[in-house]
Amino acid sequence: MTRKRRRLYTLLACGIGLGSAAALALSAFHDNLVFFVAPSDLAAQAGRGRTLRLGGLVEAGSVQKATISGQPASRFRITDGQASVEVTYAGILPDLFREGQGVVTLGSLQPDGTFRGTEVLAKHDETYMPKDVAEALKRTGRWRPEQGAPPPASTWNTMDSHRTGG
Amino acid sequence: MIPELGHFALALAVALAAAQAVLPLWGAASRDKRLMASAPALALGQLIALATAYACLIWSAVTDDFSVLNIAQNSNSLKPLIYKITGTWGNHEGSILLWCLILAICSGAVGVFGRNLPSSLRARVIGVLGVVSAGFLLFALTSSNPFDRLWPPPLDGRDMNPLLQDPGLAIHPPVLYSGYVGFAIPFAFAVAALIEGRVDAAWGRWVRPWTLASWSLLTGGIALGSWWAYYELGWGGFWFWDPVENASLLPWLTGTALLHSAIVVEKREALKTWTILLAIGTFSLSLSGTFLVRSGILNSVHAFANDPARGVFILALLGLVIGGSLVLFAVRAPVLAPSGLFAPISREGALVLNNILLCSIAAVVLTGTTYPLFADLLFGAKISVGPPFFTATVLPLAAPVFGAMSVGPTLPWKRAELWPALQRLWWAALIALVVGVIAAAGLKRGLPALAFGAAAWLIVGAFAEIVERSRLFRIPFAASRTRLAAQPLSVWGSAIAHAGMGVTVAGIAGMSLAQSTIVAVRPGEAVSLAGYEWRLDSVHDGAGPNYTARVAEITVLRNGKPVVHFAPSRRAFTVQKITVTDASIYTTGLFDLYAVLGEERGGAAVLRLHLNPLAPWIWFGALIMAIGGGLSLADRRLRIGAPARRAVAMVTS
Numbered sequence: 073m074t075r076k077r078r079r080l081y082t083l084l085a086c087g088i089g090l091g092s093a094a095a096l097a098l099s100a101f102h103d104n105l106v107f108f109v110a111p112s113d114l115a116a117q118a119g120r121g122r123t124l125r126l127g128g129l130v131e132a133g134s135v136q137k138a139t140i141s142g143q144p145a146s147r148f149r150i151t152d153g154q155a156s157v158e159v160t161y162a163g164i165l166p167d168l169f170r171e172g173q174g175v176v177t178l179g180s181l182q183p184d185g186t187f188r189g190t191e192v193l194a195k196h197d198e199t200y201m202p203k204d205v206a207e208a209l210k211r212t213g214r215w216r217p218e219q220g221a222p223p224p225a226s227t228w229n230t231m232d233s234h235r236t237g238g
Numbered sequence: 239m240i241p242e243l244g245h246f247a248l249a250l251a252v253a254l255a256a257a258q259a260v261l262p263l264w265g266a267a268s269r270d271k272r273l274m275a276s277a278p279a280l281a282l283g284q285l286i287a288l289a290t291a292y293a294c295l296i297w298s299a300v301t302d303d304f305s306v307l308n309i310a311q312n313s314n315s316l317k318p319l320i321y322k323i324t325g326t327w328g329n330h331e332g333s334i335l336l337w338c339l340i341l342a343i344c345s346g347a348v349g350v351f352g353r354n355l356p357s358s359l360r361a362r363v364i365g366v367l368g369v370v371s372a373g374f375l376l377f378a379l380t381s382s383n384p385f386d387r388l389w390p391p392p393l394d395g396r397d398m399n400p401l402l403q404d405p406g407l408a409i410h411p412p413v414l415y416s417g418y419v420g421f422a423i424p425f426a427f428a429v430a431a432l433i434e435g436r437v438d439a440a441w442g443r444w445v446r447p448w449t450l451a452s453w454s455l456l457t458g459g460i461a462l463g464s465w466w467a468y469y470e471l472g473w474g475g476f477w478f479w480d481p482v483e484n485a486s487l488l489p490w491l492t493g494t495a496l497l498h499s500a501i502v503v504e505k506r507e508a509l510k511t512w513t514i515l516l517a518i519g520t521f522s523l524s525l526s527g528t529f530l531v532r533s534g535i536l537n538s539v540h541a542f543a544n545d546p547a548r549g550v551f552i553l554a555l556l557g558l559v560i561g562g563s564l565v566l567f568a569v570r571a572p573v574l575a576p577s578g579l580f581a582p583i584s585r586e587g588a589l590v591l592n593n594i595l596l597c598s599i600a601a602v603v604l605t606g607t608t609y610p611l612f613a614d615l616l617f618g619a620k621i622s623v624g625p626p627f628f629t630a631t632v633l634p635l636a637a638p639v640f641g642a643m644s645v646g647p648t649l650p651w652k653r654a655e656l657w658p659a660l661q662r663l664w665w666a667a668l669i670a671l672v673v674g675v676i677a678a679a680g681l682k683r684g685l686p687a688l689a690f691g692a693a694a695w696l697i698v699g700a701f702a703e704i705v706e707r708s709r710l711f712r713i714p715f716a717a718s719r720t721r722l723a724a725q726p727l728s729v730w731g732s733a734i735a736h737a738g739m740g741v742t743v744a745g746i747a748g749m750s751l752a753q754s755t756i757v758a759v760r761p762g763e764a765v766s767l768a769g770y771e772w773r774l775d776s777v778h779d780g781a782g783p784n785y786t787a788r789v790a791e792i793t794v795l796r797n798g799k800p801v802v803h804f805a806p807s808r809r810a811f812t813v814q815k816i817t818v819t820d821a822s823i824y825t826t827g828l829f830d831l832y833a834v835l836g837e838e839r840g841g842a843a844v845l846r847l848h849l850n851p852l853a854p855w856i857w858f859g860a861l862i863m864a865i866g867g868g869l870s871l872a873d874r875r876l877r878i879g880a881p882a883r884r885a886v887a888m889v890t891s
Contacts, residue, residue, distance in 0.1 A: 164756065
């Protein structure tokens with residue numbers, strides 16, 4: 073086997089490996105990208121039928137206990153200051169879930185206009201705001217980084233490495 | 239006083255690291271023996287200084303010195319002693335210091351164990367490690383100093399996040415960091431080889447044990463993290479494809495590739511350039527994994543938060559280390575002498591296949607992890623990439639890896655025939671087929687059945703080479719036993735590590751069959767799940783050293799007989815005002831029963847119950863892999879008798 077031949081084989085193998093990796097990644101991207109939306113985007117009928125991440129604040133006084141097809145569930149509203157969406161979630165809410173706090177829900181918009189959550193992520197450290205939530209508030213103009221000072225950076229480095237959610 | 243001593247030791251370590259970065263490299267370039275000989279002493283000096291600094295930090299934590307900002311923010315006088323010690327690495331500043339300490343241990347180890355290295359190579363390796371050390375120590379000293387004072391000191395500290403007050407997480411960071419940082423040694427060897435312009439079998443022989451050790455530790459560290467997520471977070475899952483998890487998986491994948499390609503360099507002097515690139519790539523991924531995720535650039539729940547000054551410093555450092563080594567690679571790689579020949583179907587060929595596939599997996603994981611970042615920067619789109627993406631891309635690429643893992647080791651070097659190799663494996667294939675068919679018939683589900691078949695193929699096939707070498711069942715048993723005993727440890731090590739992968743695959747397949755339910759139960763009532771009856775006896779208050787709790791008493795029965803008594807709880811930590819669910823897990827080794835207490839509503843308690851088949855196998859398999867790596871490391875051939883360098887003329891640039 074000549075060196076040239078060997079190099080050809082190696083390149084071919086690399087090409088097949090990386091090519092299939094790229095093909096797999098592209099086809100998976102097509103189906104599995106999850107877009108982030110704020111409640112006001114949902115009000116504009118965006119993203120119906122897709123899996124979405126909905127971020128915002130839990131509306132104060134909106135959390136209710138409910139039962140969905142025999143399972144204990146919760147109902148609450150998520151708001152970004154302009155619009156709010158009712159969310160139903162069958163499962164145990166995360167420990168850090170609080171009214172008035174930032175929350176991110178993974179799920180999809182139902183035909184009746186409510187949002188059916190399959191996963192709820194919450195953080196309640198007062199100096200921490202999930203990026204998605206901050207984005208929702210910024211996008212709707214509720215929080216302008218150029219006006220309001222974010223919490224002092226020196227208080228930010230406590231290690232908040234836990235995942236929370238259901 | 240003690241914190242100032244620590245601060246001083248840290249500053250001293252920076253100075254020593256700077257000297258370690260300059261003097262040995264200069265000495266090697268100017269062939270000055272005395273400068274080159276200074277390398278081990280400087281490395282040991284840096285190690286002693288950093289160990290002193292770390293000891294001072296632990297001392298401050300243990301003595302509750304809340305005038306130290308870091309301790310005041312992350313500790314509390316009520317915290318148990320063990321978590322006061324382990325809490326030192328549970329925050330940004332402390333973990334950076336630990337990172338630097340481990341890097342210093344690596345430098346020291348090369349200094350102490352590298353006596354048989356050629357002096358110029360040793361000087362260069364230690365020098366390169368010194369460059370990395372100096373950069374990160376400077377970062378620690380200037381923007382992440384753990385010894386900063388606070389005035390006036392608070393009466394008590396803010397305590398550590400209760401989720402981190404856990405034995406599994408206490409040892410997870412040091413093990414994981416040792417794995418991450420350990421790859422600095424192959425990296426330093428690679429850069430030194432590029433500077434010297436030569437890579438040979440001896441180089442491969444020196445690099446492999448360091449790679450093996452780091453790989454084993456990284457495997458253990460990832461498994462510990464995943465195990466912690468499983469039992470502490472109470473979600474019942476073990477891997478979430480979170481950026482921080484992916485960041486640890488990436489160097490593991492390329493490190494595994496490096497481990498295998500270093501074998502080819504050592505045995506056959508082939509794949510040299512590629513191995514160098516892998517060594518650089520693996521450490522670069524370790525670095526970016528540790529720091530990008532924690533800098534908050536990637537949207538991870540692990541982010542320490544981002545201070546712009548820190549982010550810029552870290553980015554500049556990463557750019558310098560990664561960019562610099564890649565530029566050096568581009569300039570110097572063509573100098574490396576071309577390597578030995580082999581046919582596509584051969585042991586080398588199989589190892590090349592392993593490398594290509596592992597790197598392809600790493601590429602898709604990297605794409606999925608960083609895509610949201612680029613989508614945001616380039617298109618302003620807020621996107622996240624979830625587990626379905628990773629499952630859809632990683633599984634099809636992992637399948638051929640599993641297929642080849644059992645075949646590769648049975649192929650001879652240089653040139654082989656595929657058909658005889660497959661014939662030698664017919665029994666392994668048969669067992670895998672039987673397991674797959676039985677699983678398919680029992681489960682009536684395709685993918686888990688395939689995975690069980692693959693697991694059997696891996697576990698049984700891993701020992702094919704040993705069976706072949708010992709001629710088991712073909713010659714009298716006593717004779718093959720002598721042959722078995724004569725097999726080098728590294729052969730056993732690789733077989734055991736491959737089998738460990740099979741055990742993990744079986745565990746993951748089992749977990750895909752997990753059953754769970756969420757129910758509201760009143761005390762005295764029972765629900766049934768997966769053939770077990772789960773009876774809630776009572777819900778009552780409890781208390782621990784720094785928390786109060788609501789505890790559910792659950793009895794699990796099978797056919798009316800009690801199997802186990804559970805007490806999952808929700809703990810409210812008094813200082814941090816955080817509530818944490820504490821899951822109860824009962825394991826038989828074949829499956830886990832898992833119970834979580836949720837809220838209480840109207841006299842009923844909400845419970846989440848799981849039955850997770852083969853769950854413990856996931857981490858048990860990883861442990862087996864790490865042990866396999868350790869066994870391989872214990873092989874005498876790796877420790878002594880590194881082949882002397884052939885007296886060839888230095889390739890000049």
